[in-house]
Amino acid sequence: MAGIGTLSVIGLGYIGLPTAAMFASAGVDVIGVDVNLRVVEAVNGGRAHIEEGNLDELVERCVRAGKLRATSEPEPAEVFIIAVPTPVDNGDSPSPDLSYVRAAAISLAPSLKRGDLIILESTSPVGTTEMVAGILREARPDLTFPDQAGEDADICLAYCPERIIPGQMLKELVENDRVVGGMSPRCAERAAAVYKTFVRGVCHISTDRTAEMVKLTENAFRDVNIAFANELSMICRDLGVDVWKVIEFANRHPRVSILNPGAGVGGHCIAVDPWFIVASAPDRSRLIHAARKVNDAKPLFVIEEIERAIAENPGERVACLGLTYKADVDDFRESPALEIASVLSRKYGETIVCVDPYAEALGERECANRGLRFIDLDAAMRDCGILVMLVPHQAFRAHPKPESAVIVDPVGFWH
Template sequence: MAQKICVVGLGYIGLPTAVMFANHGVRVHGMDINEKAVNMIQNKQLHIEENGLQEKLEQAIDDKLLTVSTSPEKADVFIIAVPSPIREDKTANLEYVRKATESIVPFVEKGNLVILESTVPPKTVENIMMPELIKTGLEIGTELFVSHSPERVIPGKVFEELVSNDRIVGGINEESSRMTTELYRTFVKGTIHETDATTAELVKVMENTYRDVNIAFANELAKIADKIGVNIWEAIRLANFHPRVNIHMPGPGVGGHCIAVDPWFLVELNPELAKIIHLSRETNDGMPQYTADMAASILQAKQIKSPKLTVLGLAFKGNIDDMRESPSLDVLRHLEEKTLDVTAYDPHIKEIQLKNQTASVEEAYGHADALLILTDHNVFKEMDPNEIAGMVRTKIVIDTKNCISRDKWEAAGFEVYTLGDSKNR
């Protein structure tokens, strides 16, 4: 087992990974260029939300097994877990990966292992990392070992899935794979599958693209169901009883740092061949506009003078605080283009980041003419419609996640509208 690990990038993946190794007795140094995040971690404060992270972070620091700063340190293993976003033109921005690799070069020594955890386009290890690591003067594959082992965890269940999920390890050679497998065996209980680096890169992107294409299919079905008066949620539920069918659920769009991003890596790689992938991305990217149009048309049909619309949920999925690539942001933009009076509320996002965002429950629900649910947080699923009824001006709720009880809300006097079910429109 490695005596010391240096984790570069202390975000939604890097920090839990660093803490996990520290909690298993490994000395870890974490670095991030975000000084505010580093200062918070040093004071045992979290800059991200993740179940169990607070307790595990405190233990790691109290045990003196985790240190953090804004620069790397010498170690046996370097794990790079930095963002790999897309630019406005939908091409991969790999500067974070390149700069992170560049930053560790002065600290790398003979016999070290460098692991890229970030989800990246195929050939990133070969084309982006290798040119930087060669500058160490070490022979790659015999004196310096390199691999790609992408995370496969879901926000909110990171620690559970770090342990239980199978893991892909792709080394530049067999020794790199072996060393990486041995390292993750520190806490991974799932099967570790070894392959080469480029295959590992492709596998992770494939996994997220499969889900994106499936969601695009569900969103197309939702639009069709709207036209023919079928409840798509009921139809999908019944279709999924087939032993070889697993249709995902529709929604107001696809967000997050993976599913909304990674398919573009394949489109960029070969646009002529990635036609279904490209169309799926366009379908899912079009759902925020579809959602905004639906909400606006419902309000228009009610002929409410100067209606106030409250958007519930800014995070890209339920019970987390992550707004990266969240479709809610695009829905808000399209609603603003329609000059609607919009207020946004998300109990998981403590910091006010948008001009029309509120942290006040009273301000969110008070005098609202319609509630538009975009994120299926538990707190929204468990709302008491009778309590809400006394706060709003008009009893309308638009549910794009099919996450509330229609019967309960209708019993409280609300008109309930659901994405993919036009029966009540």
């Protein structure tokens, strides 16, 4: 594709692989880079290693056309997109782990040449793009960067966060607006031009620090609103009030829109990103911090409800329905449902069974480590006296609400 040259995506995970495939499908020559050799082998074989709509078909088509290939080491390119994980460490107030971003920057440094553009997509604390520039400046003193030379820098750097959801990635990559923040105006304009290769949404130009904060703000906003719903559900239970009716009627107010409560908050974004704000401004982020605590506490509340049902119905088997972090995806990252099922399985053994149409994606080793036992939905409905709806997969809607079983339903599936 004229004007871009070769584009390299560092990290071929849930964000990197769909992004690489979309650029390749638009005619760009794309090199995907991943340290996991199984991922590299899968992509070069024309296969997507994650379940995501038509991604497998798209990868196969791009590889067959010679527009997409994968390798384990960065190679020279004109544009580099960093799409590696940014998890948080464990602790009372988790802090971001930027080791993957640092490693990606160090790995691509030898391949840089004057005129290249680097775009960071990984969700990151404010200042991470500047950190990447510092790493590269130290590794490549023969080149200049925007924090040194501004618009005249040899290398351009920008930040453009992803804002897509599993199950809709390919559609939202094209249709959603993007916030493109550059370390200089020229950096932002160049990065926006790259995304306009296939993005039909508006590319909003900003600074790198603003774009970094926008991404964190989006997910912190959602986390706070989910926390309100989850806290409300616990209060209503204690007061003997139907939370679903409360929300239904409250939402008839023209300026009220309460979300539905659930078993907690999971996934690679909402359960993680607010901690980046807390880590950056611990004295100011009291509401955001409190919301994280509420949502992290919800799985324990659900476990207590299940254990109450077990105590009141001795000898009954318990089926945990749905273990992914959200409905109709094969993603188990930070899943509260998975944690709930794991805690119960370790404590109650064979009394606990699980059902999930995406169980294969979890892997046999992970299932064994967590003590999880999977059965099919028909067997669960037939043989289990306690049914716990944790994730409302579409596949579960084929069965009507069982009349005889005891129901624990923190997501309101059978409400």
